[in-house]
Amino acid sequence: MVNPMKDMTTEEHPAPLLHAVAQGVPIKISARGVCVSYGDKQALFDIDLDIPERKVTALIGPSGCGKSTFIRCLNRMNDVIENCHVSGVIDMDGVNILDKKVDAVGLRARVGMVFQKPNPFPKSIYENVAYGPKIHGLASNKKDMDAIVGKSLSRAGLWDEVKDRLHSPGTGLSGGQQQRLCIARAIAVRPQVILMDEPCSALDPIATAKIEELIDELKEKFTIVMVTHSMQQAARVSQATAYFHLGQLVEKGDTKKVFTSPDDERTQAYITGRIG
Amino acid sequence: MYVTLNPGNRKVVEGVILWILVLSSTIAILTTLGIVASLLFESVRFFKSVPLTDFLFGLEWSPQTAIRSDQVGASGTFGAIPLLAGTALISAIAMMVAGPLGLFAAIYLAEYSSNRMRSLIKPALEILAGIPTVVYGFLAALIVAPFLRSGGEGLGFEVSSESALAAGLVMGVMIIPIVSSLSDDVIRAVPQSLREGSLGLGSTRAEMISKVVLPAAFPGIVSAMLLATSRAIGETMIVVMAAGLAANLTANPLQAVTTVTVQIVTLLTGDQEFDSPKTLAAFALGLLLFLVTLVLNVIALRVVKNFREQYD
Numbered sequence: 001m002v003n004p005m006k007d008m009t010t011e012e013h014p015a016p017l018l019h020a021v022a023q024g025v026p027i028k029i030s031a032r033g034v035c036v037s038y039g040d041k042q043a044l045f046d047i048d049l050d051i052p053e054r055k056v057t058a059l060i061g062p063s064g065c066g067k068s069t070f071i072r073c074l075n076r077m078n079d080v081i082e083n084c085h086v087s088g089v090i091d092m093d094g095v096n097i098l099d100k101k102v103d104a105v106g107l108r109a110r111v112g113m114v115f116q117k118p119n120p121f122p123k124s125i126y127e128n129v130a131y132g133p134k135i136h137g138l139a140s141n142k143k144d145m146d147a148i149v150g151k152s153l154s155r156a157g158l159w160d161e162v163k164d165r166l167h168s169p170g171t172g173l174s175g176g177q178q179q180r181l182c183i184a185r186a187i188a189v190r191p192q193v194i195l196m197d198e199p200c201s202a203l204d205p206i207a208t209a210k211i212e213e214l215i216d217e218l219k220e221k222f223t224i225v226m227v228t229h230s231m232q233q234a235a236r237v238s239q240a241t242a243y244f245h246l247g248q249l250v251e252k253g254d255t256k257k258v259f260t261s262p263d264d265e266r267t268q269a270y271i272t273g274r275i276g
Numbered sequence: 277m278y279v280t281l282n283p284g285n286r287k288v289v290e291g292v293i294l295w296i297l298v299l300s301s302t303i304a305i306l307t308t309l310g311i312v313a314s315l316l317f318e319s320v321r322f323f324k325s326v327p328l329t330d331f332l333f334g335l336e337w338s339p340q341t342a343i344r345s346d347q348v349g350a351s352g353t354f355g356a357i358p359l360l361a362g363t364a365l366i367s368a369i370a371m372m373v374a375g376p377l378g379l380f381a382a383i384y385l386a387e388y389s390s391n392r393m394r395s396l397i398k399p400a401l402e403i404l405a406g407i408p409t410v411v412y413g414f415l416a417a418l419i420v421a422p423f424l425r426s427g428g429e430g431l432g433f434e435v436s437s438e439s440a441l442a443a444g445l446v447m448g449v450m451i452i453p454i455v456s457s458l459s460d461d462v463i464r465a466v467p468q469s470l471r472e473g474s475l476g477l478g479s480t481r482a483e484m485i486s487k488v489v490l491p492a493a494f495p496g497i498v499s500a501m502l503l504a505t506s507r508a509i510g511e512t513m514i515v516v517m518a519a520g521l522a523a524n525l526t527a528n529p530l531q532a533v534t535t536v537t538v539q540i541v542t543l544l545t546g547d548q549e550f551d552s553p554k555t556l557a558a559f560a561l562g563l564l565l566f567l568v569t570l571v572l573n574v575i576a577l578r579v580v581k582n583f584r585e586q587y588d
Contacts, residue, residue: 077472077476080475112477131487132479185473
């Protein structure tokens with residue numbers, strides 16, 4: 001196994017399958033044969049998926065289907081869970097990030113994550129955003145740091161709302177603002193990929209609309225993978241969609257195609273509301 | 277058949293239960309009030325014969341008074357400063373041991389240990405908490421103190437056979453479980469989402485702990501430390517056996533010192549007239565001890581409250 005990626009793509013698995021690829025969109029991450037189990041219980045079975053660069057890829061499926069488990073493989077967040085075992089290959093820019101030799105800490109700076117429930121640190125708004133740059137030494141002085149914080153907050157569409165109270169606690173913001181703060185915090189470490197695990201599930205429709213708009217803008221700069229329970233949201237913001245069912249990847253491809261003429265009847269059933 | 281509208285016995289039972297609960301919760305408060313009242317009452321009697329300022333600021337403690345009027349002897353001096361200094365010295369040594377060790381043990385247990393390690397260490401710490409203090413006391417007096425004495429002499433220090441250091445070290449080990457188990461609880465109470473938030477930004481575990489988890493758990497850790505300090509201040513058996521009776525006013529941990537609790541014990545053991553200043557002094561010391569721990573608890577609450585206001 002000198003080059004596991006090569007074996008995987010040429011022999012066991014067919015070439016990248018995403019519809020978008022046919023149109024020549026570069027692939028940022030490609031997963032091959034990813035299996036995950038918690039103890040004896042297998043949660044993901046042999047997942048092959050390509051994530052197009054600077055696009056929004058939505059992972060949909062009923063609860064417990066493994067979509068969150070999959071997204072957590074992309075930044076090795078599953079390492080934190082005792083007795084969670086991940087196998088297979090996830091290639092990002094020519095490196096198998098599942099390789100134990102790859103530093104998960106460094107990887108997580110490149111692959112940022114936004115969680116289901118907004119989780120700002122119990123620190124000021126400024127310190128929340130400055131946290132990542134500080135630990136990675138991205139700013140050499142206060143002025144640099146101010147610039148990073150300002151830029152990240154503006155990109156997350158939060159600057160105008162908080163510029164007068166940067167030093168008040170981040171936990172004092174509304175739910176939607178907190179979630180945008182968490183996005184700003186993730187952007188501040190200059191990631192290439194941003195993972196979002198149901199980023200709007202704890203928000204009201206207006207805050208949700210703002211985040212969706214933001215996601216749409218962010219895809220200019222970042223590759224975004226999001227888990228969502230809302231079919232409408234997936235249809236609105238994503239360009240590629242993957243449908244998970246009971247730990248299997250059932251359908252993947254261009255969002256329009258998946259939503260209008262899915263190949264698998266389980267996908268059809270889910271998006272029309274018959275299951276899930 | 278519908279459910280009857282007549283409450284009957286069920287309502288009576290409700291009332292009885294309520295009263296049992298109210299009684300249980302107020303007994304502790306009533307007892308505390310009673311104790312404070314009796315301490316105050318006897319202390320007032322003590323301060324009739326010994327001025328309050330002499331007691332609070334006096335630098336000499338020697339409570340021997342003449343038992344019979346025809347006896348020759350000192351009238352007794354009741355300066356509490358040497359006792360307070362001794363208590364503070366020993367508690368400080370104890371906290372220097374228990375603070376870091378207890379906190380580090382808690383961090384390991386809460387953040388690093390596997391479930392298996394945890395199931396080994398947690399009960400071991402609980403056993404440590406279950407050892408009777410009198411056992412710690414003779415450990416301090418018969419093993420640690422002679423060891424420090426011979427070790428110190430080897431290095432050219434003069435160590436008295438009963439030293440603040442021996443008592444403090446052993447007391448420190450004794451209160452490790454208090455610090456570690458309370459800190460473990462508060463560290464584990466920090467939401468997992470904050471840990472993931474930090475790790476998700478590419479922090480190492482140590483960065484996550486020092487910059488996110490410990491600050492979030494800080495109020496709880498402070499109250500754990502202060503609770504442990506209160507315990508150290510009130511501890512009696514170890515100091516009786518290992519710290520000595522000599523009321524030296526010193527900051528040298530190698531010398532014998534005495535503490536408030538030790539003096540209360542010595543004042544009240546033996547044949548004494550109950551209304552002599554010597555006996556009554558015990559109540560004054562008890563009151564003093566109570567006030568010190570009360571102040572510590574109030575400070576702890578303040579710290580926690582300020583911290584909450586800052587972050588919630």
